[in-house]
Amino acid sequence: ANYSKKIMITGGAGFIGSHVVRLFVNKYPDYLIVNVDALTYAGNLENLRDVESKNNYVFEKADILDEPAIAALFEKYDFDGVIHLAAESHVDRSIKDPLAFVRTNVLGTVNLLNASKAHWKKTGMENKRFYHVSTDEVYGSLGETGFFTETTPYDPRSPYSASKASSDHFVSAYHHTYGLPTVMSNCSNNYGSHHFPEKLIPLMINNIVNNKPLPVYGKGDNVRDWLYVNDHATAIDTIFHNGKNGDSYNVGGFNEWKNIDIVHLLCSIMDKKLNRPAGESAKLITFVTDRPGHDHRYAIDATKLNSELGWKPSLQFEEGLEKTVDWYLANQEWVKNITSGEYQHYYEEQYKK
Ligand code: NAD
Numbered sequence: 001a002n003y004s005k006k007i008m009i010t011g012g013a014g015f016i017g018s019h020v021v022r023l024f025v026n027k028y029p030d031y032l033i034v035n036v037d038a039l040t041y042a043g044n045l046e047n048l049r050d051v052e053s054k055n056n057y058v059f060e061k062a063d064i065l066d067e068p069a070i071a072a073l074f075e076k077y078d079f080d081g082v083i084h085l086a087a088e089s090h091v092d093r094s095i096k097d098p099l100a101f102v103r104t105n106v107l108g109t110v111n112l113l114n115a116s117k118a119h120w121k122k123t124g125m126e127n128k129r130f131y132h133v134s135t136d137e138v139y140g141s142l143g144e145t146g147f148f149t150e151t152t153p154y155d156p157r158s159p160y161s162a163s164k165a166s167s168d169h170f171v172s173a174y175h176h177t178y179g180l181p182t183v184m185s186n187c188s189n190n191y192g193s194h195h196f197p198e199k200l201i202p203l204m205i206n207n208i209v210n211n212k213p214l215p216v217y218g219k220g221d222n223v224r225d226w227l228y229v230n231d232h233a234t235a236i237d238t239i240f241h242n243g244k245n246g247d248s249y250n251v252g253g254f255n256e257w258k259n260i261d262i263v264h265l266l267c268s269i270m271d272k273k274l275n276r277p278a279g280e281s282a283k284l285i286t287f288v289t290d291r292p293g294h295d296h297r298y299a300i301d302a303t304k305l306n307s308e309l310g311w312k313p314s315l316q317f318e319e320g321l322e323k324t325v326d327w328y329l330a331n332q333e334w335v336k337n338i339t340s341g342e343y344q345h346y347y348e349e350q351y352k353k
Contacts, residue, residue, distance in 0.1 A: 001032075001056075003031055003056070004030045005032070006034070006077050007080065007083060008034050008073065008083070009021050009024070009033060009034070010086035010112065011086030012035030012036070012037050013039055013044055013045055014043050014044075015192075016085055016229055016233070017035070018044075018048050018194055019192070019233040022050070025054050025057045026054075027237070029055075029056055030056075031056060032058070033057050033058070034079070035058070036073060037086060038086070042090075042196050045059065047194045060073055064086050064104065064108035064109075065103060065104065065107055065111055070111060074119040078119075080127060080129070081129045081130075081131070082116055082130045083131045083133065083240060084131060085133045087104060087108075087164070088100055088105055089160070091137075091158050091161075092198070093198075094158055094160035095292060098163075102163055102166075105160075105164055105166070105167050106163050112130075113170060113180065116128075117178055117180055125179060128181050129181050129183060129245075130171070130174075130180055130181065130183075131240050131243075132168065132182065132183075132184045133185060133187070133236060134168050134185065134186045135164050135186055135187060136186045137158065137161035137164065137298065138168060139154060140295065141295035141296050142296070143297065146299070147299045148186075149301045149303075149304075150247075154169075158295070172184070172246070175246045182246060183239055183240070183244070183247060184247070185243075185248060185249045186300070187227060187232055187300075188224065188226065188251070189226050189227065190228070191228065191229065191320065191324055192230060192323075193324060193327040193331070194327075195229070195324075197335060198350075200262070201321070205266060205270065205324070205325055206328070206339065208267065209270075209328070211284065212284065214286060216286065216287050218290030220261075221258050221259070222258065222294060222296055223256050223259075223296065223297040224297075225252045225253055225256050225257075225298055225299050225300050226262075227313060231253070231315065234314070235249075239305070239311075243309065244308075249309070250301060251300070251311075254302065256297075257317070263285060264282060264285075265318070265321065266281075266325070273326075273329060
C-alpha cells in the first residue's frame, strides 16, 4: 500500500505508547504505524488487541539498544517519523537499578537518534521528524508555588529523571549538531486505562478491590499534576504534526493533587462502585517510609502548547478518575495476568515491612 507517512512508535506496548498507537492507527488510516517494543515487564500486547488486526498497524519486537535490528527496521520501512516512548519508566525501580535506566533511556535513545540520522542523511531531512516523549521530572522539585516552563533549568534528582534529562540533552544536541528535525515534550503524571499497577493510581485501585493495605509514601503530601493519558496522546499528535523543529513543549493538566487526597478520592469512588459503606476503603490507608529523595512538588505550565498549538485537556480529573476505575473493574483479568509472576515478587520486596 502507498502510505502518506511511515512512523516508528517505540514503546507502543506500554501504558502511554498503547494509547498513542491506538490514536494514530484509528485517526490516520493512510499512515503505516510500526510499533517497536522489546516487551519488557511493562510491555503488554494485550493493550493493543483492538488495533492488531488493522491493515495500517505492524508490531516488530526489537530492543532499541540493538543497533543492527533498528537499522534493519529503517531499511525495511523507510520511516518518515519516529515517536520515541520506549523507556524504563518507574522511579522506584531506578533507585534499585540505575544502570538499566542508563542503558535503555540514554544509550537506547542515542541509538535511535543515530539510526534516524543515518537513514535520513540518505533520504533527505525534509518532512522527517524525531519526537522524544519525556517527563516534567527533569526539572526537579518545586516549593509550594511556581510552575515548570520550557525554560526552567534541568535539575533531575532521581536516577530515572537523570536518565530522561540526559536523553533530552542528546535529542537537542542532535538537532543543533547534525540538523536532525527533532521535537520534544515534557509531560506531567499520566493516569488512565492500561496503566501498570506499580504506579500510584492503579496500585491503589487494585489494592482497594482486593482489600489490601494502601501504601502511601511519607505523609502523602507530595504534589503532582495529573493528566488523562488520552489527553497526552492528543498532545503528542498535535506536537508531532505542528510542533516547531528544535522546540520542546510542556504538557500538563493544570491539575495539582496531593497524593493523599487522590487516595481519599479513589476510596470514596470505590466505596460507591463496590457498594461498601462510606469510609470503608479509606480504612486500608497505611503510611510507609518515604521514597528516598522523593520530589516534593511538580507543577507544569502548558501555556505554550495551548497558545501556540491550540491543545487543551478534554477531561476534568474526577471524571477521568471515574472512567479509569470503571476500566479497571471491567478488566480484572488484565490486572490478574500482569500482577502474577515477576511483579508479585517486586511488590513484596518494595513494600516489605
Ligand atoms: P511503560 O513503562 O508503561 O512502557 C514502556 C514501554 O517501553 C514498554 O512497552 C516496554 O516494553 C518498552 N521498552 C522498555 N525498554 C525497552 C527497550 N530497551 N527497547 C524497546 N522497548 C522497550 O512507560 P509509560 O508510562 O507508558 O511511559 C512512556 C514514555 O513516556 C516514557 O518515555 C516515559 O519516560 C514518558 N512519560 C511517562 C509519564 C507517565 O506518567 N507514565 C509521564 C511523562 C512522560
